[in-house]
Every structure is written in C-alpha cells, then in structure tokens.
Amino acid sequence: MSHIHLPDGILPFAWWASAYIVCIAVLCIMLRLIKKGEVRRKVPFTGVMSALMLISMSVPLGFIPIHMSLSVLNGILAGPALGFIAVFVVNIMLSLMGHGGLSVAGLNTLLMGSEVLIGYYMFTALKRHMKPSLAAGISALVALTVSVALMFGVLAATIGTEEALPGHESGEHGIGKEQPASFLSLSGWSAAAVILIIGMLTEALVTGLIVSFFSRVRPDLIDAPAVSESNRMG
Amino acid sequence: MHLAAVDYMAVNGKSFLHKAGPHSKILMTLLLIAGVLIADSLAKLGLIFIFTAALVVLSEADLREILHLIIYPAFFSIVFALIGMQRSVAAGLAVLLRAIDAAMAVILLITTTSYVDIFAVLSIFLPGVILDIFIFTYRSLFILLEKLEDLLRSIRLRGGYHPLRLALNFRNTAGMIGVLIIHSFDMSDRLYRIYTLRGYSGRIPLTRKFKTGVCDVVLVVVSVLMLTGVIIKWSIW
Structure with missing residues (x-):
C-alpha cells in the first residue's frame, strides 16, 4: 500500500542511489537465505505471487481512491526471502509501466519489503496466541503503519517536513491568518492522511479476511508457508 | 494496467x-x-x-x-x-x-x-533466480488477469459488488483474492511440473545473441x- 508513485527526477540522487544499494544488499541476503535445492520448486510460486500482487493493485475498492498491494499476505504465504524478491520484481515491472519511476524502484522495494518482513515475523509470533485471521489483520496494520511512516519520512526528506506532514495546507505559507478550527475541514495533506488511514485499515481487514478464508478452505497454506507447499508439490 | x-x-x-x-x-x-x-x-x-x-x-x-x-x-x-x-x-x-x-x-x-x-x-546482470521469477510473473499475469476478470464479472452479475457498499465489497474482494490465490497455487504447481518436464533445472535459457x-x-x-x-x-x- 505504501508504494510511492513518484516519477523519476523528483527524489534527490543520494536518496534513490543509496536506496538501490541497500535494496541490492538485502536482495543478496535474501537470495542466500533460500536453500539452493528448494529454489527450483519455489520460483514458479514466487512468480505467481508477484503476478497476484500486480493484479491486486488493479482491483477497485469502490469509491476509495486506493489500491491494495497484498505485500503482507505475500510475506505470510511466501515467507520473508521469497516475499522480498517478489516485491522487487513487482516494483521493477510497475516502473516499466510508468507506475513510479525506474529510479524509485529500489526505494519502493525497501518500503514494501519492510511490510513483507514485519508482516511475516509478526504473524508467525502472533498466530500462536490468537486466531490466524486476527493475527494477520494486526500484523498487516502494524507493518503498514511502519511502512507508511517510512514513506512520510522519505517525502519529508524530499519536499520538506512541513510540506510532507498532514495538517499543513498550502494556504499557510506565511500569510499569518488565523483560521477557525473545523472538524470537517479536510483538504490537501489532511485528506491524504485520512485516505491513507482508510487504506491501511482496508488492507489489514482484507488481509485478515483472506487468511480467515484460508483457515476454512486451505489451512495448510497458513500453517507452513511456501516450504510445505514446495514439499507438497514434490 | x-x-x-x-x-x-x-x-x-x-x-x-x-x-x-x-x-x-x-x-x-x-x-x-x-x-x-x-x-x-x-x-x-x-x-x-x-x-x-x-x-x-x-x-x-x-x-x-x-x-x-x-x-x-x-x-x-x-x-x-x-x-x-x-x-x-x-x-x-x-x-x-x-x-x-x-x-x-x-x-x-x-x-x-x-x-x-x-x-x-537483464539476464546479463541479474541472478538466474530473479530472472526466472520475472518470466514466471509475466507468464502468470495474463492468465490470472483473465481469471480475475471472470471472477469480477461473476461477482457483479450476482450483485456482489456495489461502489457504495463497502462492507460487501471488502468481503467479496477478500473471497475473490482468496480463490485467486488458491488457483495460483495450483497454477504454480502445474507450471513447475510443465517446466520440469521440459528440462527446467533452475534457470530458463534465454537467447542472448543481440x-x-x-x-x-x-x-x-x-x-x-x-x-x-x-x-x-x-x-x-
């Protein structure tokens, strides 16, 4: 959900270049984490999972102007290593379609990759103590909160803290006029913040509902992600 | 897209x-x-x-x-x-x-x-695993998009999608993605078997003579x- 649709040329060179370096380093670690003997079996599944993420980004959710990314669900089902690689592939393909610049793909991978890693580890820890659907929902919400906070951090570094933080409106630039407080006054970044919160809740809810659906139909998918699947395939 | x-x-x-x-x-x-x-x-x-x-x-x-x-x-x-x-x-x-x-x-x-x-x-620079994932993603995308269109049409025809009824949309979207994921698991299984039969050993060969x-x-x-x-x-x- 925290995929930044920034085109090329907006983010400073130091930011996107260092993001690419970190992204490549994390990818190398993830590639080492996958056991060589299992890679062959897991590759088709990871490809399909990446395709699913791309598709979920094109599913409309009614009148709310957001789309889901399913990165937390991807982490839960594919595991952290394959999930991160899937996110990298998704971001490169998205940037080739004009959804976010090619230079921003590394940063987007790190943002969405953080959702994969946090989501997977939180879900693994929480599912022992509560229903899988609830554990998935909470994991998704926490992972999305962290990644959205990181996204705002990047925006703040790009366009300035005042511009990036919700509550700042374009009319506040040194005019000095006092405006009456209004509970229903939503515009600019405030509106964007509300949409983001709705988006986070939506994705968390949908992730929980999907995991609940799996609990009923295919509980084996949640109990042991990807690995057992590969064994089953063999 | x-x-x-x-x-x-x-x-x-x-x-x-x-x-x-x-x-x-x-x-x-x-x-x-x-x-x-x-x-x-x-x-x-x-x-x-x-x-x-x-x-x-x-x-x-x-x-x-x-x-x-x-x-x-x-x-x-x-x-x-x-x-x-x-x-x-x-x-x-x-x-x-x-x-x-x-x-x-x-x-x-x-x-x-x-x-x-x-x-x-890209195969000149990228590891074989990542490249294969790119190819499988691209291959699966069209199949899954077709499946998604069928599912969306089916949900709409049965009155399961309405722009203003969010709760209904969430429940049905979640179910639809769930069905799509289960379909994807089966599809990745089939893909693996097909590619293994064709001699897939962890890297899909691509022509690099430009x-x-x-x-x-x-x-x-x-x-x-x-x-x-x-x-x-x-x-x-």
Missing part, C-alpha cells in the same frame, strides 16, 4: 524501433533517463521531450494508449510540481517535464520491445549526443 495493449504493440510493431536490438533500446532509455535527471533547464528538458515524442510517433504506437500511460506519472508529479511552483513557475514545470520525459522514455522501450527481449538483456545494426548505432549515438548536450553548460541559456 494496459499490459495487453503494451504487449500487442511491442510484439506486432513494424517500425525501425521495433527492429532495433533490445540492448541498444535499453541503453538509449538509460541514457535518456540520465539526461532527464541531470538536465538543469527547461530548454534541455523540452529538447528531450521533443526527441522522445518524435521517437514515439515514429514507432507507430497507439498514441491513445501512450497518452493513458503518461497520465499516471504526470498526475503523480502534479503535487510536486505545485510545490515547486511556490519557488518559481519554471521549477514547477521542470518537475512535470522530468516526470513525463522519463516515463515516455520507459514507455517507448516497453511499446517497442517485448518483455522477453528485455529480460534477455545483433547490432545501423539502427542500433544511430539510436545509441544520438542518445549519447543528447546526454552530452544536457551535461554541457551552454552559455546561450
């Missing part, structure tokens, strides 16, 4: 750009993006825009599709362009032009080069000249 339209243009196009090698087109795209990132004046960005737009027209692509694809980056750069305009109108326009120029360069690449050819060039013709040389030379022109500090500006 206009994926099918892009794929159709890339595979069925007959222009000189379609005939050029993927290696030269990827190099040209990277040089153009580098130019966009380095350009320090509106005139230079304008020049890159004219060059890229001319190539788009010469590629005989469906201009309506291209326009649709360019709207995304243009739309998302508007906020930053408005912020830039608080400094000066030129700064705002530069943000907008940068976004459009870079997007157009990438769109030119994907509408004149098939994804398989792009992956073949022919370099006059067209390729011209594209790269002109792009290098463009980049050089962008780097030089012209005294007339």
